[in-house]
Amino acid sequence: MTTRLVIANWKMNGDLALIDAMAQAYPQSSKVDVVVVPPSLYVAALLAAAKNRFQVGLQDIGQHQGGAHTGELAATMAAELGVAAVIVGHSERRSDNAEDDAVVAVKAHRALEAGLMPVICVGESIEERQAGQAEARVRAQVEAQAENLVGGRAVAIAYEPIWAIGTGASASAEEAVAMHRAIRHALEQIAPDHADGIRILYGGSVNAENAAGLFAHVEIEGVLVGGASLDTDQFAAIIRAAEAAQG
Ligand code: PEP
Secondary structure (H helix, E strand, C coil): CCCCEEEEECCCCCCHHHHHHHHHHCCCCCCCEEEEECCHHHHHHHHHHHCCCCEEEECCCCCCCCCCCCCCCCHHHHHHHCCCEEEECCHHHHHHCCCCHHHHHHHHHHHHHCCCEEEEEECCCHHHHHCCCHHHHHHHHHHCCHHHHCCCCCCEEEECCHHHCCCCCCCCHHHHHHHHHHHHHHHHHHCCCCHHHCEEEEECCCCCCCHHHHHCCCCCCEEEECHHHHCHHHHHHHHHHHHHHHC
16 A cells, blocks of 8 residues: 655744644654655754654755755755755745746756655646636646656655635545546556556645545545644644554
């Protein structure tokens, strides 16, 4: 069975006190993979606190390999520090920073060439879902990443319906499973030799109450957790739910 992947996305939240609290609270997990993604400024402190009990990621990465790009971070720098993964194409970056699929593909490529796992976010708006275009939209977003999917390196796809992010209105397990199957089908067509190794995560108002119901489905190979990951008890409970589903 695929090892489930549980990712905490702190977004622009957290401080040194939260790092201490979280480092104490996270259970050591040998059954599932856990990646905690703080604001970039806190990566070094979180790496020190993690003591290899969980991995640390970035919320974004620069498009360039280095040079005169004030304020940007290179994937190679993150790799040098011990960062394991990078979230790319989160809907908040797509909307706040006008990042399109081409930009997301470049960022995923930079992550891969530095040896980091890109966690590529895809997802439809409420308007697209209501218009019956959700699968087509998500499929197009996945296809735009084709070059990053065919190499056989560690990649994850996070299905995050925009209407479920930060709203408290999670997709139902059935809605998530249906989209995960559509994404799996797309991956099998795009990268037939490597699709099996690409984990598909769900994100959107995952919490301690709904995690077990999501993990009950084999199609949900992990979760990307925003708000609930800031609560030590909730995030530990989500990890335990993933472990229980792992068997
Ligand atoms: C996210 O940050 O990607 C996310 C899914 O947030 P939340 O869990 O708060 O909906």
